């Protein structure tokens with residue numbers, strides 16, 4: 332696949348993957364690509380944990396499901412990230428950023444944009460939305476053939492010093508290499524970030540993965556071969572919109588026109 336095609340086709344894969352282990356040569360290709368990314372002084376500040384063991388994947392899946400359930404039922408998630416949610420096609424087309432909740436069971440549709448007030452959260456709980464989302468999250472994480480722990484060596488991350496920023500930029504470059512290479516191999520990727528939002532749940536994951544004190548677990552991703560015909564989650568989102576060239580750039584100085 333050409334690079335441009337990978338860039339255009341890369342997406343967050345929200346749904347379940349094919350029930351098929353990843354080939355080791357594909358896993359090696361992904362890690363090879365990650366490690367070809369630029370890093371300050373070629374420090375390669377990253378290390379990886381490849382989780383293929385079914386029992387460990389299930390343990391992490393349970394934590395991901397519980398985290399989702401907890402975040403939604405308490406309303407924390409929406410409070411924290413309200414500004415990124417869009418509830419209509421018109422809204423996402425207008426804002427050109429954020430995520431559009433385009434798949435909602437018909438019974439919930441009339442209520443979905445009202446979830447941000449206190450009564451809305453009560454309503455969501457009454458309609459068991461946290462359970463629906465939690466169950467889906469648990470299943471798709473547990474059933475992913477590969478969970479990838481992406482770690483930053485703490486000696487490279489010194490907040491307040493330039494190298495702190497350099498190491499984060501390097502991690503971003505490595506992630507993008509991972510994601511584009513995965514796309515080119517027909518492999519999808521999704522962040523498993525909900526446990527990060529709840530410190531005690533994230534600690535449980537650190538323990539399961541035996542992350543040493545020398546390392547910061549920056550993210551956990553789930554990966555697998557994309558199932559084009561697979562069913563979408565009960566409640567789901569897309570985020571295809573992007574701002575245009577003219578909205579993104581200034582010429583010569585901030586605010587400058589061509």
Ligand SMILES: Cc1cc2nc3c(=O)[nH]c(=O)nc-3n(C[C@H](O)[C@H](O)[C@H](O)COP(=O)(O)O)c2cc1C
Nearest residue numbers: 341342343344345429430521522523524525570571
């Ligand atoms: C730091 C970071 C954290 C993210 N966390 C999540 C997450 O927890 N769950 C998820 O489904 N997507 C997560 N995403 C994916 C973004 O939502 C996604 O990249 C964005 O909406 C654009 O969609 P696309 O990846 O399909 O192009 C995360 C992305 C980044 C860079």
